[in-house]
Amino acid sequence: MTDDDLNWRMEEACRGAWPAAIETVVDGWLLRRSGGRIRRANSVNPLRGRRGAPDAVIDAAEAFYAGHGQTPLFRVPDIANELEAALVGRGYQLEGGTIHLHAGIDDLAEVRDEHVTVSPMPGEDWFAARFRMGAYDDTDRRVFRAMTGLIADDKAFVSCERDNEIAALAYGVIRDGLLVVESVETDARFRLQGLGRRTVGGLIDWAWRAGASAACLQVVADNTPARALYASLGFSRELYRYHYRRKAIAA
Known part of the structure; x- marks a missing residue:
């Protein structure tokens, strides 16, 4: 198993261990919503494989969360960080910092x-x-x-x-x-x-x-x-x- 395979295996397992009430796939990204303040269950997460253009994904996510009265939140892992520059450009603020151990x-x-x-x-x-x-x-x-x-x-x-x-x-x-x-x-x-x-x-x-x-x-x-x-x-x-x-x- 390559490191990339292991990383995505872990990514999927961690999502499954903390499922969200609502999960919607948009251009290779998973929009998760449960309500409350728990970030992992109320954030945009990458899926393995082809993912959409950053600005289009951000626009879709902002519309999704606005429709539910929530502030958009993106979870940005090192293995799929292509939204980072666009999010910074739109004024998104940094939160947290978490390590995956295996x-x-x-x-x-x-x-x-x-x-x-x-x-x-x-x-x-x-x-x-x-x-x-x-x-x-x-x-x-x-x-x-x-x-x-x-x-x-x-x-x-x-x-x-x-x-x-x-x-x-x-x-x-x-x-x-x-x-x-x-x-x-x-x-x-x-x-x-x-x-x-x-x-x-x-x-x-x-x-x-x-x-x-x-x-x-x-x-x-x-x-x-x-x-x-x-x-x-x-x-x-x-x-x-x-x-x-x-x-x-x-x-």
Whole structure:
């Protein structure tokens, strides 16, 4: 498998692990919409293969999102960055900066903990903990709940308890033999105890048993603690990066 094949395999797997409520294809680009503030589910994403001229794609996306009362947002990965110059020229502002990491399943650390629970569906306690740990308003909670129900591939929701409550959690999705690690969170009261490592380790163990051949994840570039956590588990190979461009709104 070439690097290009691997990059696009990861791109597709990550989209499948975080599906949008509405997805429309325009000139080789996927326009995703779910409502709320979650960027990945409300942005324009490239598809592999032939893609349309930048200005035409941007015009179509702006019309699409305007029709839904949303600000246009483009996700721009290094492997398909041909819209970048046109977006900058139109005044789109830079947001975020994320790294894709990859590792073979046998290259990852074996971490098992009897306090880690793995379930094929998220329970109410899992959702409650997720929303407690993140800045979710009512709309984001509804969107996130709906999103987890749209995942079509094999999935697992993992949590680690301390003091009779969920202290760390994550979920994972396997597509085409590739585990995508998502939504890793540790309650601030329980950090620096290795719970995030044990939780992700539970996902890796589940994926290994399910026959996954590799694993990947997305991590914010300046999130030093998270990058250290993933490095300790064996996620040492960076594939590519992406950022967002959002339409500037006049005051």
